[in-house]
Amino acid sequence: GENVEQHPSTLSVQEGDSAVIKCTYSDSASNYFPWYKQELGKRPQLIIDIRSNVGEKKDQRIAVTLNKTAKHFSLHITETQPEDSAVYFCAASRSNFGNEKLTFGTGTRLTIIP
Amino acid sequence: DAGVTQSPTHLIKTRGQQVTLRCSPKSGHDTVSWYQQALGQGPQFIFQYYEEEERQRGNFPDRFSGHQFPNYSSELNVNALLLGDSALYLCASSLVGDTMNTEAFFGQGTRLTVV
Numbered sequence: 001g002e003n004v005e006q007h008p009s010t011l012s013v014q015e016g017d018s019a020v021i022k023c024t025y026s027d028s029a030s031n032y033f034p035w036y037k038q039e040l041g042k043r044p045q046l047i048i049d050i051r052s053n054v055g056e057k058k059d060q061r062i063a064v065t066l067n068k069t070a071k072h073f074s075l076h077i078t079e080t081q082p083e084d085s086a087v088y089f090c091a092a093s094r095s096n097f098g099n100e101k102l103t104f105g106t107g108t109r110l111t112i113i114p
Numbered sequence: 115d116a117g118v119t120q121s122p123t124h125l126i127k128t129r130g131q132q133v134t135l136r137c138s139p140k141s142g143h144d145t146v147s148w149y150q151q152a153l154g155q156g157p158q159f160i161f162q163y164y165e166e167e168e169r170q171r172g173n174f175p176d177r178f179s180g181h182q183f184p185n186y187s188s189e190l191n192v193n194a195l196l197l198g199d200s201a202l203y204l205c206a207s208s209l210v211g212d213t214m215n216t217e218a219f220f221g222q223g224t225r226l227t228v229v
Contacts, residue, residue, distance in 0.1 A: 104156030
């Protein structure tokens with residue numbers, strides 16, 4: 001079955017610097033790659049997603065890149081702020097829009113140092 | 115719109131007991147998926163329900179079963195609880211189809227502790 005690996009498991013960056021989280025997946029039939037942010041005690045929230053026909057997507061300070069050949073995708077957060085501190089999960093799905101089984105990575109705890 | 119609502123928020127059960135968790139999907143959604151999130155881990159897919167039937171299933175034993183009602187709400191049942199079943203159980207609703215705005219939306223979860 002699908003396996004998603006995520007690195008690093010913890011990441012600390014100075015406020016204002018950039019953060020990068022990387023994921024690799026095993027199922028070449030995966031088409032949809034979302035990123036979720038989970039604050040302590042709260043639900044996972046979708047922050048950005050990308051589909052297999054796109055190489056890069058940006059939304060303000062957040063961007064995601066996808067390399068289908070290498071089967072890896074990355075989350076980039078620029079100009080980090082204290083409210084970016086949370087656990088971030090990548091995921092992969094065979095569906096085009098994330099309404100079927102999602103396979104998650106193990107998470108990255110991001111800490112922004114003021 | 116209340117989003118996805120789950121009940122109860124916390125639950126403590128004894129090993130060997132049975133438990134039922136409940137989920138109401140986001141308004142307009144027709145599909146419910148359940149995930150188990152152990153401490154410090156990513157969510158793991160248990161199963162998905164659509165039109166009151168199990169549509170997909172992950173690698174979980176038969177002790178985990180579910181149900182979807184005509185109003186799209188869902189229940190997760192776990193029999194013969196083990197200590198290892200202690201986790202946050204997340205419900206996610208979505209809309210079947212291959213179009214935009216069908217992605218999964220998560221509830222806040224039910225924290226189950228088995229003692």
